[in-house]
Amino acid sequence: MRICAVWKGGGLRRVPSAAALSACTVAAVACAGASPAQAGTPLQHYDITADYVAGLSSGAAEAVQFQVAYSATFKGLAFFGGAPYDCAQDNTVRAEDTCTSAGPPPNLAQLYTVTDQWSSAGLIDPTSDLAGKPVYEWHGTQDKTVAAPVANNAAAFLRHYGADVTYVNNVPSGHGWISPLGPVPCKDTTTPYLNNCGIDAEHSFLSMWLGSVNPPNGAAPTGQMIQFDQNLYSPGGNAAAVGLGPHGYEYVPRSCAAGARCRLVLALHGCAQSTSTGHVGDAFIDDTYLNQYADINDLVILYPQVSSADKGSNPLGCWDWWGYLANDSHYAQKSGAQMSAVMAMIHASGG
Numbered sequence: 001m002r003i004c005a006v007w008k009g010g011g012l013r014r015v016p017s018a019a020a021l022s023a024c025t026v027a028a029v030a031c032a033g034a035s036p037a038q039a040g041t042p043l044q045h046y047d048i049t050a051d052y053v054a055g056l057s058s059g060a061a062e063a064v065q066f067q068v069a070y071s072a073t074f075k076g077l078a079f080f081g082g083a084p085y086d087c088a089q090d091n092t093v094r095a096e097d098t099c100t101s102a103g104p105p106p107n108l109a110q111l112y113t114v115t116d117q118w119s120s121a122g123l124i125d126p127t128s129d130l131a132g133k134p135v136y137e138w139h140g141t142q143d144k145t146v147a148a149p150v151a152n153n154a155a156a157f158l159r160h161y162g163a164d165v166t167y168v169n170n171v172p173s174g175h176g177w178i179s180p181l182g183p184v185p186c187k188d189t190t191t192p193y194l195n196n197c198g199i200d201a202e203h204s205f206l207s208m209w210l211g212s213v214n215p216p217n218g219a220a221p222t223g224q225m226i227q228f229d230q231n232l233y234s235p236g237g238n239a240a241a242v243g244l245g246p247h248g249y250e251y252v253p254r255s256c257a258a259g260a261r262c263r264l265v266l267a268l269h270g271c272a273q274s275t276s277t278g279h280v281g282d283a284f285i286d287d288t289y290l291n292q293y294a295d296i297n298d299l300v301i302l303y304p305q306v307s308s309a310d311k312g313s314n315p316l317g318c319w320d321w322w323g324y325l326a327n328d329s330h331y332a333q334k335s336g337a338q339m340s341a342v343m344a345m346i347h348a349s350g351g
Contacts, residue, residue, distance in 0.1 A: 059268030061321035088322035095322035105149035131162030136205035140173030216292035
């Protein structure tokens with residue numbers, strides 16, 4: 001998908017700002033030569049009534065952290081190939097071993113103790129807010145990136161606090177987001193990590209969250225993909241300093257842009273899956289199958305982006321779920337740098 005260009009034969013355009021919506025409508029015309037958003041392009045405010053979060057891999061670990069740390073805000077969670085909350089405990093070795101596939105699974109008793117302490121201290125929302133929250137977790141039997149015991153403990157952690165967890169762990173899929181639009185065969189683990197298993201996982205978790213959903217738009221999405229400046233929402237006005245890219249993206253259906261009451265889904269890409277990853281490009285923001293549901297169900301989809309520019313601590317552009325950012329030991333708490341930046345994006349959008 002290119003800036004302001006016809007996407008898959010139809011209506012989705014990426015435009016610099018809401019002010020440009022009229023200049024790049026859903027008519028089947030290409031806006032050749034259109035440029036990306038300029039520095040300072042803000043998010044627009046919509047009538048958002050509820051927030052939800054979903055993610056893959058590092059984005060799954062980060063999605064879990066958002067749901068636990070901001071349990072009063074997020075009304076539901078979905079994740080593919082993830083780990084328990086604060087699994088790494090600010091330790092890179094533990095992240096690479098305990099929280100993936102090389103070592104013993106996470107010590108849940110230890111994680112419960114830390115989580116309870118943080119909740120009591122107000123560093124995260126009360127764990128009681130997790131009770132009854134709908135959670136959808138997917139772990140493929142061919143996923144060698146995150147070991148089954150790690151994924152099992154992720155489900156156990158959330159159930160410990162009363163979340164209503166649906167755990168799909170019997171499909172021979174690799175490590176990837178499961179989508180009918182995925183170009184990767186179900187059993188494989190390969191770029192762009194969007195796997196087609198002939199299963200509409202999005203219908204499953206959206207139905208859990210919302211109670212029921214209308215069928216997705218079967219044609220090209222008809223809303224707008226807005227590119228915005230992530231510096232505006234980052235601590236100190238510097239997205240790069242907290243590992244974020246200069247631009248994020250937000251898919252806005254026509255109904256939401258026109259003032260309808262809508263809900264917001266925060267969608268978090270995995271490692272090597274941001275738009276700045278050359279061989280992946282726009283795959284995640286195009287093919288999660290969320291935009292198709294958004295059109296028919298009044299959903300705004302927020303796609304913040306991590307930068308892969310740091311070739312030292314974060315060369316793959318992963319979310320900070322293990323503490324790679326210098327001077328941010330609070331990364332899993334509400335005050336964490338990336339958490340704070342993304343929450344500012346959500347609030348700016350009306351969430």
